[in-house]
Amino acid sequence: MESLFKTGEFAELCQTTKNTLIHYDHVGVLKPTEVGENGYRYYRPNDLFRFKTVRALTDAGFTLQEVRSVFSEYDPDTLGRSVAEHRAELRAHIDRLAHAASLLDEIDRQISSNREAEPGAFFLEERPDRLIINLDCPVDSMWLKGADAALSDGKAMETLERISPEASLSLYGLKAYDALERGRICYDGGFYLLPESVTFEEVVRLLRSESHLCDESQLETVPAGTYACISEVGPQKKAAAVHARLLEEVGRRGLRPCGPRYEVISFRLSDVAPGRVYRFVVSVRCEPADA
Known part of the structure; x- marks a missing residue:
């Protein structure tokens, strides 16, 4: 029989919180395998892959509603356009972060040099x-x-x-x-x-x-x-x-x-x-x- 994880156990496996899993359930992007009569949620080990997919898509800029559509209304053309848009936004964000990091490096260099000069x-x-x-x-x-x-x-x-x-x-x-x-x-x-x-x-x-x-x-x-x-x-x-x-x-x-x-x-x-x-x-x- 396949082993099941309680919400807290599965949250630890996913390196997230119980509240996040509960929220994902309410939104409809990651539902538990079973819900006991006592209301406890149970997850299978391979639900971890779905969690990682949800996290990867949200990290790339997808909203949870968009992630739910990916899972429930899979359409290659629509998904392809959405992926391309989010990839462009993500790369632009990375460029902005790199620019900001370079500015901070230069400010830090000037501060260090200024401290050294009495x-x-x-x-x-x-x-x-x-x-x-x-x-x-x-x-x-x-x-x-x-x-x-x-x-x-x-x-x-x-x-x-x-x-x-x-x-x-x-x-x-x-x-x-x-x-x-x-x-x-x-x-x-x-x-x-x-x-x-x-x-x-x-x-x-x-x-x-x-x-x-x-x-x-x-x-x-x-x-x-x-x-x-x-x-x-x-x-x-x-x-x-x-x-x-x-x-x-x-x-x-x-x-x-x-x-x-x-x-x-x-x-x-x-x-x-x-x-x-x-x-x-x-x-x-x-x-x-x-x-």
């Missing part, structure tokens, strides 16, 4: 080649102003969105070649710093395939090397003092700056926080002065 601290670090997308408009501060700046920034942000989820959270910054004039920084341009995972080739392919994005000439490689850095917390008017101190520290250590100074925010989401807390790092590639 405000006001000077340090040297080795950096690999990094890509930046330059804005094709003049800038005078981290907060872009004017129609030209808005248009350039809009194109850059659309480009970042098309590159990857991580790139959409690229840190942005300013660069300055010249020494300070009367304590004031003369910025030479703004840019977005792409994640290390992004390659030059893939960005070039994208820019060449879609004309409404940034121009290929805006793409630049920041060379690898030893960088002198100072991290700080805003307001941005402190930036001039940080630039000046960075150059002093570089000279004090027998080094010489090579190329522009980069002023980059250290956490992208800080610019949407109340009060727009400005967390930034100023850095410059350097070499021994006698090299």
